[in-house]
Amino acid sequence: MHHLAGLDEEAASQLVEKILQNCQATHYREDAKQGEALRDLQKRLAGYPLALQVVFSNLATKTPLEVLIALEKGEEEIDLGKGTGDKTKSLFQCIDYSYRQLLADTQKLLLCLAPFTGVINEGKLDIYTEKLQQQPVLAELPFAQWETVLKKAKNWGLLTTHPDVSFLLLHPLLPYFLKQRLQDQPESKEAIEVAFCQYYDRIGKMLNSFFNKNQARPTKEGLERVALEYENLNNALNLSLSNKMSFIAKYLPLYNYLNIYKKHEVNVSLCEKIESHLQNYTEEALQQDIGFEFVDLFLNLSMSYLLLKKYAQSEEYCWKQLKLLEPLINSNQKKRYDMGIVLAYRHLGMVAREQKRRDESQYFSQKALEIFIQIDDKVDQMAVYSDLGLLMASQHQWEQAEDFHQKSLKLCEETKHRYGQAENYFNLAYLFQDQEKYDQSEEYYQQALNIYEEFDDKLSQLGVYHQLGMIAESRNQLEQAEKHSLKELEMSIVSGNLYFQAEAYGLLSSVVLGQGEQLSEQGKMYRQKELEIYEQLGDVSGQANCYYKLGTTAMFENQPALSEEYLKKALEAPSEFESKDLLIINYCLGVATEDQGKLEEATQFYQQYLVIQQNLEDGVDFEIGALAMTAACHYALKEYQKALEYYLRSNELEPNDVWNLRRIAFCYGKLNDYSKALEYHLKSNELEPNDVWNLRKIAFCYGELSDYSKALEYRLKLGQLEPDNVQNLSQIGFCYSHLNDYPKVLEYHLKSNELEPNDAWNLGQIGFCYGELDDYSKALEYHLKFNELEPNDAWNLGQIGFYYGKLNDYAKSLEYYLKSDELEPNNTSILEEVGSCYYELEEYQESLEYYLKSNEFGPNNALALVRIGLCYIKLKDYPKALEYCLKSNELEPDEPYNSLIGSLYETMEDYENALKYYLKANDVEPNNVDNLNEIGSCYEELGNYQRALEYHLKSHELEPNDADNLDKIGLCYDKLKDYPKALEFHLKSNELEPNNAWNLRHIGFCYGKLNDYPKALEYHLKSNELEPDNAWNLSRIGFCYGKLNDYPKALEYHLKSNELELDNAWNLFRIGWWYFVLGNLTEAKNYFEKNLTFENNRFSLMNLGHIELCFGYRESAIEFYHKT
Structure with missing residues (x-):
């Protein structure tokens, strides 16, 4: 073979x-x-x-x-060349041929390898055999022949020895072939699968022991074993789920293995696959061990989501885990139940920490810690202490953070958890790095690195080298930073870890760019390499970060369009930037778009920046650059108070930054706090004393603070640096004007006018200066020149109107004020001046119209309201006049208009209110003679003569020769029946005004009260010469003649008085009496009866009784006497 x-x-x-x-x-x-x-x-x-x-x-x-x-x-749905006759092409037939060389029983034995994929652990075959033998349908197989069967399979090339001698490699198509052979043997197939699952329950537990939390870290051998068995574990997991069996032993080594290599997305897919089978298990099963297996699953799924920064999903599975635990409370596995609860608390604390819900995080973490301490679980205590350390660090509570990490480290040392020590060293290093305590940080990183090297943990070593590179960059040790970055790059290329390659290129880019413009292209090349790797990995978050860095680099190289392009790509990517990074991106986009004139778009980016910044928690420490960016955004949006807050924070960190000092001054200026603006401009001036721009701002601030001497001092300094600066010459003149040195004002404005004769503003200032020198004709001349250059300047037209008014040419004044009003129809000052012109021209209705218009646009102007009142007075509409004067008084209650209000109330005979306002006026001006007299008069009208006398006497002390007031003092004494004093003051008044008929009458009255009737008659007759038709005086003359027994004369004057005032009861009685004395009883009776129609006078009744008795009418007389 x-x-x-x-x-x-x-x-x-x-x-x-x-x-x-x-x-x-x-x-x-x-x-x-x-x-x-x-x-x-x-x-x-x-x-x-x-x-x-x-x-x-x-x-x-x-x-x-x-x-x-x-x-x-093992389905026959794919073509493996079974139909061809060429055995070199038909693998299936090759395997089939080999298979048929075996005896029937040994063929069945070989079928037991069908569930395996990739490898078989020959060293553990006895365990598998044991599980197979437990299946009745398989019990009779010749398991003793395993060695022979395997040897033949090796000879045929279907099995080969793995470098790890305890493992055999399967030909990739052998399992497929064996599965096909089992298709028509369902009982055997099911039995083999059950045995396979049971076998991997054992193997899974062995493999998972490599990840025991009490051990430091899985050995290299342990990780390699899991890698070899990965597919078999996965197959066993799938079969267990399909058969509703226990799955946890097969699942845990897979989860832990993926977790070690940070393959969290794969882990999520694995967990979700298992979760999808949850509904297939019975409720009864879920209340037993299987329920706890799903609890562990949800815990791990929560952690994977947390590591992927998917916090909502992570929290969701914590609560699902707790929900799943509810029916397990009564199980006989209390320890397992309690552990499920406490681990859920720990995870909830971690999720809350990442979402900056810090109180909630601390609550759950502390709750978890208490339980772990209770059950004496030191390893999990160690983990929670680390969690709390990270939580405190996120709040910049550095001492507490270090304390928690040190507690965790101590537990690691107690439990000899070497790898845990490394993790704590790393956390402590990161903590000190955050505080910029780089020496301590580097020391801890080195300790962590030593342990990672012990365990040959290349992945964690890469992380340490990356952080060491970042520290070196922060310390501006760029060569050292580059060295660490290159080490990270080299190791990541060897290990094939693309993520760390990307990070290394990113750090190298930052380090190289920091070494100067000459290395700019190389720095950008490194960044492009980083981007390419993230594109290869499909890592959109990494790509977004690259675009962000490329965008900020382009901005610093003054390439706003390119910066905008990259930064928008960064924002478009579905990535989760840290808030501080989003701040920088939106700020840079604001600057980039503003530089290109895209102001609306720039505003949107600045506003977005501020939205993000406001969502950051209080207490976040900003670097100087971030503070300046935040301030600049607020400034661009005209939010000057907020801008000021951040510029001041930046100033605390760097107090001698001239640019920042000026920006602080700008903000104070925009907030109209020129005192503080001046303070910071002066600080800037100390650092750069000859900066003309800053000198100009200092002078401006002194001007706004009305310190024109100091403003002039800095204007003159500026004049030495810029002697022909027309604007500065004008401003020097302006300063002199406020110092009332108008010759100097004219000197500088005229100098400015020589350099630039058509400067309209300067012509206006020259005109103003002449005006202040009371040369209204010259003032008018220059303002008219101004008008020739700028005929539509509303302010200047108003000034022309003003000076025509000063020259009493109100018609011309009105003409120019109306022109100004056409240009600025809502200018309240001009409307008031138009009203004033009409008032001077005695056109009160038109005057009122413009004053009312002025009040529409500036309703809170007290003077304008009074002017409206004055117009209504001229139009004799006193209620309306009073209404507006009262409105004015509400705005400025201490102004002199109280007297005016008093006079209006007095005119309307409301003496109590008149008195109230006269007294208010008196509080402001206690020595105002007119007001004191009016107070006295009101008290008189109210019948309080003692108080009236008090105020008239005060007035007399201030102005002793006021005849009218002397009269009023006399009248008060008269009313108080102190006739000698009354006579004294009336005579003093008479010396000053001898022809005052009213006073002459009162002198006569006083003499009469003192029974000096000749003198009384003398003064009443003098008064009569001046006012012959005064009924009261005529009756007093008659009274005096009567007292002097000249009854005919007495009757004559009382009758004259009666002709003028028919219904005066007192006069009717005196006429009746004189007729009675003169014996004319009929006329006497007539006048006594008339008297009784007006008053119940007992003397008239008695005299009528006498008359009736004289006429012989006894009964009638008695009747009158009875009435008396």
């Missing part, structure tokens, strides 16, 4: 490619499932050229998956 050796991997791949091309089946590589089936087929056929030819030729009519399933099941 000719032994058919397998081709090497490269030759086998070339042969497969040729066959696929001939079958037009190369497209199957592009499909994920079919591509995986292709690779599986090639692996199973072990490079046997004829096997590859005959099996792969079936791809002309079938898919790779269909061919693979047919091979596994």
Whole structure:
């Protein structure tokens, strides 16, 4: 028999490619499932050229998956050349020929190898034999003939010795042939499969012992054994699931093996395949051991999802695991139940940590730790301490993180868990690396590396070299970084680990780019190699990261379009960037698009940057660059307060960064905090004292703070550096204007005007200066020149209006204010000035119209509201006037308009409210004579003469020669019946105003009250000469004549008074009395009766009784007396 050796991997791949091309089946590589089936087929056929030819030729009519399933099941659905007569071409006939050389019983014995794929462990064949013998249908087979059967199979080339002498290699088509022979022997087939599953229960447990958590790490030999048995374990797993048998012993070595090599996606597929059989098991089975097997499965599936950063799925399977445990609470395996619960808690803690739900993570981890301590499980305690260490590190609680890792390390040492020590050294190294404590970090990495070398763990060594390279790069030890990266690259190429090759190229790119522009192309070449590997692996996340790095490199090389292209590719990839990376990507895209003038797009990227930044948890430490980027985004979006916060944080880290100091000043300026803006511009000036731009900003800030002396100082410094800077000359003039040095103002503005005579703004400033010097004609001249250059400048038109107003040409003033209003119709100041012009022109309705317009656009202007009130006063609409004056008072209650409000209330005879506002005015201006007089008058109207007198006397102290106030003091004394004092002040008033009829009357009244009727009559007659029709004065003259017994004269003046004021009861009584005294009883009776119609006067009743008695009407007289 000719032994058919397998081709090497490269030759086998070339042969497969040729066959696929001939079958037009190369497209199957592009499909994920079919591509995986292709690779599986090639692996199973072990490079046997004829096997590859005959099996792969079936791809002309079938898919790779269909061919693979047919091979596994031994179905006659694929063509293996059985119909040809050429035995060199018909492998099937070759195997059949060999098979037929055996005796019938030994043929059946050979059939027991049907479930195997790839290899048979000849050293464990006795265990398999034991399981076969336990099957009744197989018990009689000649198991003693195994050695003979195997030897013949070796001679025929169907079995060959593996380098590991305890294993035999199967020809790839032998299992297929044997499975076909079993198709018509269902009982034997079933018995063989059951025995095969039971056999791998034993083998699986042996293999899984290599992954015992109490051991450091599987040995190289252990991993190789699992690799050899991988297909057989998988076959046994599938058969167990199909037969609803226990699967855990076959599954666990597969899971742990894949986990060691970080093949987490394959692990997820494996676990999900098993989960799909869950529904086939009975409820009763799930409440026993099988239930615990699925609990373990869900735990592992949760971990695989966690390692793939699919946190929602990971958490989901933790809860599924806990749900599955519920019916197992009453099982007789309490320890297993408790372990299921505690491991679920641990995983929930890990998931929560990765999602930054830190309180929740700590809760579950601490809960798990408590239970592990309770059951004295040191290995799992060690794992949870590591979890807590990572959690604390994520919160930058460095001391607590180190403490937890050290506790974990101590347990490793106690349990002699050497590999666990390495993992803890690695975690501690990473912790110190995060804190930039690189010496300690490197020391721990080296300790981890030593242990990984002991175990020949190339994969973990690669991780250490990568981190050492990153540390060297961070320390700017670029040669050392390159050395570590090249070591990582070399090892990853030897081991064939493409992921670490990609990482090595990525780090080399960063290191080389950091060494200067001359190596830029080499750095980008390394990055392209990294990208190519990720494309080869189909790793979209890795590709996205490469595009991100290429994009940022392009940005720093001032290639915004290329940067935009790469960074958009990075964002388009379905990858999960860290938040900080997303910040940088969106910021760089904002800058790149802004540089290209794509402002709307740039705004979107800046806003997205800020959304991400706001979602970061409090306490995240930003590097200076990240702080500056965040600040710049806020600044670009005009969010100056936020921008300031980040610039200040950046300043704490780097206080002498001139650019950053100026950006801080910018922000304070935008926030109108010019004091702080000045502080930071001055700090920048200390570092760069001759920077004209910064000097200009310093001067500007001093100006905004009204410190024009300092503003002038810096403007003059700037003038030394830029003597012909027209704008600066103008600004120097502007500073002098605020210092009221108008000759200097004119000097500098005129200098500026000489250099640039058509500078409209400067002409305006010259005009303003002349205005301040009260030369309104010259001011008007320059503003009119300004107007010639810029006829539509609303501000200048307003200034022209202002100066025409100063020259009392209100018609011209109105003309220019109206022009200004046409250009800026909503300018409240101009509207008010238009109103003022109309007011001066006595066109009050038009004035009111513009004041009201001004109030629409600036409703909180107290002065404008008062002006509206004044217009309503002119239009005699006092309620409306009061309404607007009160609105003004609400805005500025301490302004002098309180007196105006008081006067309006007084006009409307509401003396209490009038008094209230006059008193408010008095609080502000206690020495205002007019206001004191008005307060006195209100108290008079309210009948409180004592208080009235108090305020009139205060006014008198301030202005002793105010005749009107002297009158009011006299009146108050009069009302208080202090007639001597009343007379004193009325006479003082008379000295100042001798022809005041009102005062003359009151002097006469006081003399009368003092019974000096001749003097009283004298002053009443003087008053009468000035005001002959004053009824009250006429009655007082009559009264005085009566007191002097000149009754005819008394009657004469009382009758004159009565003609002017018919219904005065007092006067009617006096007329009746004088008629009575003069004996004219009829007229007396008439006037007494008239008096009684207005008042119940007992003297009129008594006198009527006397008159009736005189007339002989006794009874009538008695009646009047009774009424009296």
